Amino acid sequence: MTTSNVRVRFAPSPTGPLHMGGVRTALYNYLFARAHGGKFLLRIEDTDQTRYVEGAEDYVREALTWCGIEIDEGVVAGGEFGPYRQSERNAFYREAVELLLVSGHAYLAFDTPEELDALRKQAELDKNVFQYDASSRGGLKNSMSLSEEEVEALIENETPYIVRFKTPDIAEDITFTDEIRGNVTISSAVVDDKVLVKADGLPTYHLANVVDDYGMEISHVIRGEEWLPSAPLHIMLYRAFGWDAPKFAHLSLILKPTGNGKLSKRDGDAGGFPVFPIEWKDPKTGNMASGYREHGYEPEAFLNMLLMLGWNPGDDREMFTLEEAAKVFSLDKVVKSSARFSPDKARWFNEQYLRQKPMAELVPALIEIAGLQGITLDERDAGVVLKLMLERVTFLHEILEAKWLFGAPKHEDFDEKMVRKKWKPETAGYMSDLKTMLASTTLFKADEIESRFKSHLEEKDLSFGQVLLPFRLALTGAGGGPSMFEFAEFLGLETTLERLDFGTSMIEKMKEEQ
């Protein structure tokens, strides 16, 4: 399928930052569109003005951009089916709801929220459930129960009213084929007379969603599982309008790494991992919520991790670029059950991507983040540091935590335990001999240092452990790290000797204190 009429949409509500589950939904939509040569649209569902959050729409776009998910059509991108912000589409909804009113598929309701609330509470007390539907609407204040004159009078008095969908009086089974789950059947009896238009004149999700998906010629609705129970309502709406319904695919949710429930916006920072793609600052409270970008994740790694959380290619591959995934993505390989998010796996993906990145990208990236911490690196040094450190870190910024790379270790930087275990009374003497040997090295290159070091040990009849580890300790303060010969070359002869002196005396002092 190269040219097709596949059109899918990601339709977030600008009520706050998008969390990783939302990004996954966007990703699957995007991949599905790409796999079928279709279009991926971004629609903003901002029909609830009370929940509108400043900056949320920009956040969504920035997050998608960071991930590399490109929007073919929608807000900002534009397109012939606009506008793509529901708050700007009210004329469409008014027109649509008129159709339903005329055909008797919808009616006006005058009950106040308080009245309905009271009914719900009472029903609960009676161990019942109140549902606004065929069984109850006759006894409530609406255009189905009231006479035409009464209704007109209420409207005349500017009594607030809403529009409700009229579910069938006689229950019928609504069956549809979910592209992921197969046939799903739900009785119309369990869907209530949903509100289509609120008292403020704006549509609810259900109406806007159906009208827009139809109007924007959406072919496949790929959305979260939380919409599965209202899918029959949507089907009934399409029928009431006389429109062909799109195909549906409901994605399972992402669960918390531990414990129960779906991953929520609050799980992140408490659990030590982000739930948001990029950092979010709440405009009201000023609270910050961390993002994968700021944690140092490569966008490719973050996205690959999300991709594999609920989809697989049918074989053992698990590393995919967006382009590769777009070639093989299909809904029938989407897993039905919910997946628990694993921070460990996310880290692993980052390591994989970091290690396969070209130096041409890593060098400037390291120089930039080093600069933010006041560390000046030139290209040569950045390259060497990367070579030394890349396979020892999960995130690029972790390289900067090895402060000994950029300056002599301070007192508090020394690994006390290592010093206690590996620095013997005779060690300072070995270091002094080592210094003499190093000072006489004509070509201060790793290979040269290494071979001279080895013959030096032979000469003195010493082991690697007796000399090399203390050497590392003196220069870095740490018990582990990259090749000391390469590191020494990186420092240069002069700095190496300085650090050796400095470290030796520092450690000797520490030993006295112990």
Add this chain to the structure above:
RNA sequence: GGCCCGUUCGUCUAGGGGUUAGGACGCCAGGUUUUCAUCCUGGUAAGGGGGGUUGGAUUCCCCUACGGGCUACCA
């Protein structure tokens, strides 16, 4: 409570009526390495329970348990 969806190693998953139930993460062990990592090799570990259907079920059906979702003039 009602309705809907789901259930394979600790986690993500493959497969699918006959398999030593495969891979990945994690963890453990060994090897490589001056150390720490990387890398390599190996190991650990799984179809909730009960009924059917079948010559044979992890795979198909039912029940149950458990998990998740929905049940607003929110999306």
